[in-house]
Amino acid sequence: MTWVPSTAAERDAMLSVIGVQTIDDLFASVPAELRAKSWALPAGISEMAVRARLEKWAARNAGGVTSFLGGGAYDHFIPAAVDALTSRSEFYTAYTPYQPECSQGTLQSIYEYQSAICRLTGLDYANASLYDGGTAVFEATTMAVRLTRRTRIVCHASLNPIYRSMLETHVANLDLELVDGESPEGAACVIVQNPGFLGDIEDFTALAERCHEEGALLVMSFYPISLGLLKTPGEIGVDIAIAEGQCLGVPLNFGGPWLGIMATRKEHVRKMPGRIAAATEDAQGRRGFVLTLQAREQHIRREKAMSNICSNEALCALRALVYLTLLGKEGLRDVARHCHSKAEYLKKRLSFAQILNHGPTFNEFAVRLPRNAEEAADALVSRGFLAGLPLASLGAGEPNDLLIAVTERRTREELDAFAHALEEVCN
Amino acid sequence: MQLSYEKSVPGRRAIALDPLDVPEAVLPAALCRKEPAALPELGELDVVRHFTRLSKLNFGIDSHFYPLGSCTMKYNPKLAEAVAALSGFAHLHPHLSTSPAFWKHCQGAFELIHETEQWLAEIAGMKDVTLQPIAGAHGELTGTLLMAAYHRDRGSKKDTILIPDSAHGTNPASAAIAGFKVLEIPSHEDGTLRLDSVKAAMNDSVAGIMMTCPNTHGLFEPAVAEIADLMHANDALVYYDGANLNAIMGIARPGDLGFDVMHYNLHKTFATPHGMGGPGSGPVGVGERLAPYLPGPRVVKGEDGFELRNLEKSIGRVAAFFGNFMMAVRAYAYMSHLGKDGLRQASENAVLNANYIFAQLKHVYEPAFDLPFMHECVFTAVPQAKKGVRALDIAKALLDRGFHAPTVYFPLTVKESLMIEPTETESRETMDEFCDAMLEIAEAVDSDPESLREAPKTMPVGRLDEVRAARQLNCAC
Amino acid sequence: MFPKDMKFTKDHEWVREEDGVYTVGITAFAAEQLGDITYVELPEVGAEMEQGDSAASVESVKAASDVYAPVGGRVCDINHDLESAPELVNQDPYEQGWFFRLEGVRPAQLKTLLDADAYEKYVGEQEH
Structure with a gap:
């Protein structure tokens, strides 16, 4: 079981070019007393057997269910062309574009992605991606601290509680003060x-x-699909906009890889973490793209870098770009319109439950059921539905509270059947 | 090539939804954007041609030899891509892990996480592993946060991390972002880290050291165990940067060498694709000292199958769920196919290949160090630079000859460095062709240096004006 | 080689006094080491600096570096021209390429700095 192409004869020939007898001679610098004390691993299995095992495990996960589960990750439709294009190995087997002349495909796609994010958010600059929506909160926080030289961070109640707890983990050893509320007084950011x-x-x-x-500064975590309709971070006056970009053509992937999005205003760009591509020219005046502002990054600035980020989620950013390019100006608005309208329709069908939102919602809302939400959700899986997120499991609600998300994939029939089934299990 | 935005035709569409089958709901205008986002308006074939053409401007491993030192650009098996496309993984919602009511519906994913953690732990001699860190640098940050938690728990005020000057930039950046002071330790001129240099920097404020082994000079650190002992005697910790783990699988294990905490790069050692810069995955392994602080929730084997638990002293979540789960799926496929022998053969052949290239080039390019190289070899192009051809010129000349460039100008400790890592998956013919190109370039340094300074000439663009890019900062249209 | 009417630091800043106002910039040697400068970040007018505080930063394509206050004082002026034309630092480091001006400086602090000859000698050692 190997992906090594050399034959034994070739290895012998190579060893003689090197001038040693055996492969072990090449490891002479590793002293005997430092050799591995254990190597208790299974023997390799064939490609066929690997696939069989993984297919078995994959089959033990919920499949074929109609999902109303959201809470930061959403079951949106992914057009076939997204997979077809991003599975081209010229994209997925390429490295970071440090040699721009042989990476123009990567670099132009980053430039187009940055442009799409700027157009979506109404902001001036976007980076080439961060890890995900949760770590983007931490990156935005340290960016705000650099810009304001203040140390108080205010978390608004609207923030995803998982992002809130990730932020706490990441800043545990920094001299920052994390408070809840919305008062910007003396704060680096809200x-x-x-x-x-x-x-x-x-x-x-x-x-x-x-x-x-x-x-x-105002930092806002946004839901990219919602910007098909909603007021943009730019229009609101946001300084640093961040997002989980999974909804833009990236599969749910049981949590990753996803896509961290970050955009900001012109005056803050020099303190933005992450890679950034820029347009320029070669000596003949041909347009080309390079990574720029690299002097802010870890490989040059080391302990004074804006962030430690190196690998990002470039392939997921490409998925988002292809998705947005396929949808286009009208398509994104349509997806948002469908999500919102279908969620509103479902809301009206849930008269047996109490809607907990008092103002407008986009495609997700919280309800208080007449029954424990975990029990109801459990009962609904066998009927073919993922009912939503029981909020008590995240400490974000009462035992009967359920967070329900609706995407453009849900049909009226599914909404009717789900409302009916939910009502039944609650009675 | 034109931008998609420049090809846009008003009114053209690629994707259409079914007509809305519920009444249209309208949001208050005050909450809505004034204009739709000006995304390109193109047909599906327009989009397909655009991105297909863009892809052809790239070098990838499937099309080109990619001997980037320190990056471990090995072949990305198609098997791994096939299993990562399985719907039961790809379309699995991670909030199924949030509520115990759903746990029975993601047992296959939990088992994969558990098994992958076990494999990684045994490979590196660690007690436990977390898959949460999303990338190598995120693993470093997680590891240094674990070190901070350990010292905080003991009431210690240790606040400084020692880092050799040959380290990747992520090491000092991660330690600084975790809240530590960073003290750089100079390498000895032979390319290794000497115990004396570490001793000279040792004091009560030192919380630990971050090391790469083999280091970024491609050399095994002879004093690694003594340095670990020195740290432990001072209640300091030892971090292993797993960037070069591909050199020693089955030969030596960080845990046996005395390391307390490490990160793995699934996108290097375990063949998951680099994806133009990501996604990667940076699982963290820990020994006894740091195991109580691992991020949570953790997948554990319970009586009725797998379940989630949080450790009492856990540092909390570093990722929303289980990190880049899909990279673990790929890495698991890779490891289980190779097994105990295949993994060791991978390292053996990685070292063989690097030494084979070194043997062919060492008479023409100046080795940066005299000690035996492991999985990568480092040269200095200072002799060529004196003749007016810099490492950068050699890199660009290789592009014209159909090879990706080696890593240049890293590590920072070597002037005009050329760092070559072929990996185990390259054939002898490919390496021979690469060496021939390197030798031909070396001749051209004397015979036709101008042609090298003008390279590349066969790429879609020539050398680009980076100063103009940074001054104009045209990063979106 | 280096102007005689100013003092220098080992971090390659220069400072020149005129009527109690101290102008600060980086030396031609520093600018050459950095390469084409693409961005200069300047302090805010009114900021109080101690000697050795990080006061500004300068970036090229391949490097970034902090600029430290060679003497303590209050920032009374900054060179706004560098915002749009950072190349002035390369082209004319001692005149048009100045960074910021300080007032309220204790002249005694100047004694801790290098004169042109000492700086030239220091740079010579750096190059070997």
Whole structure:
């Protein structure tokens, strides 16, 4: 079982070119007393056997169910062309484009991706990607600290509680003060999410103004699909917009890889972490693209770098770009319109439950069921539905509270059947 | 090549949804954007041709030899891509792990996580592994946060991490972002880290050291065990940067060498694709000292199958769920196919191949060090630079000859460095062709240096004006 | 080689006094080492600096470096021209390429700095 092409004869020939007898001679610099004390691994198995094992495991996961599960990751439709194009090995087997002349495909795609994110958010600059929506909160936080030289971080109640706890883990050893609320006084930034974790759409324009009066920044985690309809971070006055980009053509992948999006205003770009591509020219005046502002990054700036990020999620960013390019200007608005309208339709069908949102929502809302939400969700899996996220499991609600998400994939029949089934298991 | 935005035709569409089958709901105008996002308007074939043509401007492993030192650009098996496309993994919602009510519906994913962690632990001699860190640098950050938690738990104020000058830039950056002070330790001129240099920097404020072994000079660190002992005697910890693990699988294990914590690069050692810069995956392994602090939740074997648990002293979540799960699926396929013998053969052949290239080039290019190289060899192009041809010119000349360039100008400790890592998956013919190209370039340094300074000439663009790019900062249209 | 009417630091800053105002920049040697400068980040007017504080930063394509206050004082002026034309630092480091001006400086601090000859000698050692 090997992907090594050399034959024994070739290896012998290579050893004689090197001038040693055996392969072990090449490891002479590893002293005997430092050799592996154990190597208790199974023997290799064939490609056929590997596939059989993994197919078995894959089959033991929920499949063929109609999903209303969201909470930061969404079951949107992915056009076939996204997989077809991003599975080209010229993309997925390429390295970071440090040699721009043989990486123009990568670099132009990053430039087009950055352009798409700027057009989506109404902001001036986007980076080439971060890891995911949760780590993007941490990156935005340290960026705000660099820009303001302040140490207080204010987390708004709308923020995904998982992002909140990830932020706490990442800043545990830094001299930062993490507080809950929305007062920008003396703060580096206020971090909000729109729509909020429970689905509420809020207009944070006034908060942005208050932040700027107080010398603080407004950081907003947004839901990219919602920007098919909603006011942009640029229009709101956001300084650093971040997002989980999974909804843009990236499969759910049981949590990763996903896509961290970050965009900002012109005046903050030099403090933005991550790779950035820029247009330029060669000596003959031909347009080309390079990575730029690299002097901010870890491979040059080391301990003074804006971030430690090196690998990012380039292939997921390409998926997002192909997805947005296929949907186009009207297509994205259509997807958003369908998500919103179908969620509103479902809301009206759930009269047996209490809707917990008081204002407008986009495609996700919270309900209080007449029954324990975990039990109801459990009972619904056998009927073919993932009912949503029981909020108590994240400490984000009461035992009967359920967070329900609706995407463009859900048909009216599915919505009707789900409303009916949910009502039945609650009775 | 034109941008997609330049090809846009108003009104053209690629994707159409079914007509809306519920009443249209309308949001208050005050909450809505004024104009739709100006995304390209193209037909599906327009989009397909655009990205297909873009892809052809790239070098990838499937099309080109990619001897990038320190990056381990080995073949990415198609098997791994096939299993990662399985719907039961790719379309699995991670919130199934959030509520115990759903756990029975993701047992296959939990088993894969558990098994992958076990394999990785045995490969490196670690007690436990977490798959949460999303990339190598995120693994470093997680590892240094674990070190911080350990010292905090003991009431210690140790705040400094020692890092050799040959380390990857991510090491000092990660330690600094975790809140540590960084003290750089100079390498000895033979390319290794000497115990004396570490001793000279040792004091009560030292929380630990981050090492790469073999180091970024391609050399096994002879004092590695003594340095670990020195740290432990001072209640400091030893971090292993797994960037070069591909040199020693089955030969030596970081845990046996005395390391307390490490990260693995699934996208290097375990053949998951680099994807133009990501996604990678940076699982973290820990020994006894740091095991109580691992991020959570963790997949554990319970009485009724796999379940999630949080450790009492856990540092919390570093990822929302289980990190880049799909990279673990690929790495598992890779490891289980190779097995105990195949993994060791991978390392043996990686070292064989690097030494084979070194043997052919060492008489023409100046080796940066005299000690035996392992999985990569490092040269200095200072002699060529004196004749007016720099490492960068050699790199660009290789592109014209159909090879990706080696890593140049890293490590920072070697002037005009050329760092070559062929990996085990390359054939002898490919390496011979590469060496021939390197030798031909070396001749051209004397016979026709101008042609090298003008390279590349066969690529879609020539050398690009990076100063103009940074000054104009045209990063979106 | 280096102007005689200014003092220098080992971090390659220069400082020149005129009527109690101290102008600061980086030396031609530093600018050459960095290569084509693409960006200069300047302090805010009114900022108080201690001697040795990080006061500005300078970036080229391949490097980034902090610029330290050679003497303590209050920033009274910054060179806005560098925002749009950072290349002035390469072209004319001692005149048009200045970074910022300080007032309220204790002249005694200048005594800790190098004169042109000492700096030239120092640079000579660096190059070997």
